[in-house]
Amino acid sequence: MKTKVGIIGGGPSGLLLSQLLDLKGIDNIVLEKHSREYVLGRIRAGVLEHGFAALMREAQCGERMDAEGEIHDGFYIAEGDKKRRVDLAGHTGGNSVMVYGQTELTRDLYDARSKMGGKVIHNVEDVTLHDLKSDAPHITYRDGDDIIRIDCDYVIGADGFHGVSRKSIPKDVLKEYEKLYPFGWLGVLSRTKPVSPELIYAKSDRGFALCSMRSQVLSRYYIQVPMSDKVEDWSDDAFWAELKARLPKEVAAELETGQSIEKSIAPLRSFVAEPMRYGNLFLAGDAAHIVPPTGARGLNSAASDIYYLYHALLDHYKDGDDTGLENYSEKALARIWKAQRFSWWMTTLLHKFPDNIPYDDRLQQTEMDYLFSSEAALTSLAENYVGLPF
Incomplete structure (x- = not known):
């Protein structure tokens, strides 16, 4: 097989780039190691930056998002029995976020790819990248006893933290930065009415909690737990x-409880790999960077990568311009590190750290007090939450 762009990974990042390129007549093939059903079964983030929502509309995949998604102009930070609202729209000139589950977003992208006859190949095994430093890279994968080869101009690695793409960059080229947090998030999905029309981030002496939603009848809640905990413990x-x-x-008095549909514990990690390009391989999303979910930057950071790659590839194929x-x-990492900073700051502000000394606790409290005493600090929070410019 031959194509212009070979995309490794059939999650939202790979599918979004595939859809955007196809709409511009740029041939591409997506390879995904799992089945479509497996990909759609993953429960992930659901807060979209306004820029990400606009990109979905440009990909002609925003109709159901706009009809069913929840536009949020703010969110709450609770501390003890005190609950204070962060006015996102008021501090950003009217910008907001869209609450729309990643599963639904991915479903929309899959449906769009199917309608356009997009080439998405599932259940591929032993994906290997070849000749990445040459002008003629190619990808091979195994289908049963057959080895299939795809020749392409460029390879996009959107195959997640454990994928093959980042591992294809030599260790003496790749530099990795990582921070592991001493706790995780126990998340529960339930078919219950959300306790609040907007998200609530709660800081308490018992640890962090988050009240989120997927729809008006589907709620997602989280609590901070030690990494030694197991789902069966709860x-x-x-x-x-x-x-x-x-x-x-x-x-708490208004909280509607019910049987959990899904329950899992996710570790918290900050991670960045540099560079995000090696020859004609370009990394995107979790293949290159991961953030704690506190600031809702993970999926949104991946979207900014796709924005840059889409426009760079468009400039190359339509105008012969390789600047992008x-x-x-360099451009992607500049925005990624800002997202890393914001996610680290939100995590540090709201969680209970087991090794904190009294000085650390007082400093954390002072940071919270300062946030709500300063319009500049609230504006900074709001600007980062709705999404910095691409």
Whole structure:
């Protein structure tokens, strides 16, 4: 097989880039190691920057998002029994975020690819990248006993943290930065009415909690737990009791509980790999960077990579201009590190750190007090939350 752009990874990043390129007549093939059903079964983030929402519309995939997604102009930060609102729209000149589940977003992208006859190949095995430093890179994968070869101009690695793409860059070229946090998030998805029309980030002496949603009848809640905890340690009743204990009393009293649909513990990690380009391989999304979910930057950071790659490839194929491709890594990383900073700051502000000394706790409290005493600080938070410019 031959194509212009070979995309490794059939998650939202790979599918979005594939759709955008196809709309401009740029041939591409997506390779995904799992089945479509497996990809759609993953429960992930659901807060989209306004820029990401605009990119979905440009990809002609925004109709259901706009019809069913929840536009949020703000969110709450709770501390003890005090709940204060961060006015996103008011501090950013009217910008907002869209609450729309990643599963639904991915479904929309899959449907769009199917309607256009997009080439998405599932259940591929032993994907290997070849000749990345040459002008003629190619990809091979195994289908049963057959080895299939795809010749392409460029390879996009959107295959996640554990994928083959980043591992294809020599160790003496790649530099990795990582920070592991001493806790995780226990998340529960339930078919219950959300406790609040806007997200609530809660800081308490018992640890962090988050009240989120997927729709008006589907709620997503999280609590901070030690990394030694296992899902089996937490019954539904135990989860709801602990969540209530971390929320303001008036919020806890309104909380509707129910049987969990999905329950999992996710570790918190900050990670960046540099550079994001090696020859004609370009990394995107979790293949190059991961953030704690506190600031809702993970999926949105991947979207900014896709924005840069889409425009760079468009300039190359339509105008013969390689400036965007040559500057991709530097440009993408500049925005990624800002997202890293914001996610680290939100995580540091709101979580209980087991090794904190009293000085650390007082400093954390002072940071919270300063945030709500300063319009400049609130504006900075709001600007980062709705999304910095691409």
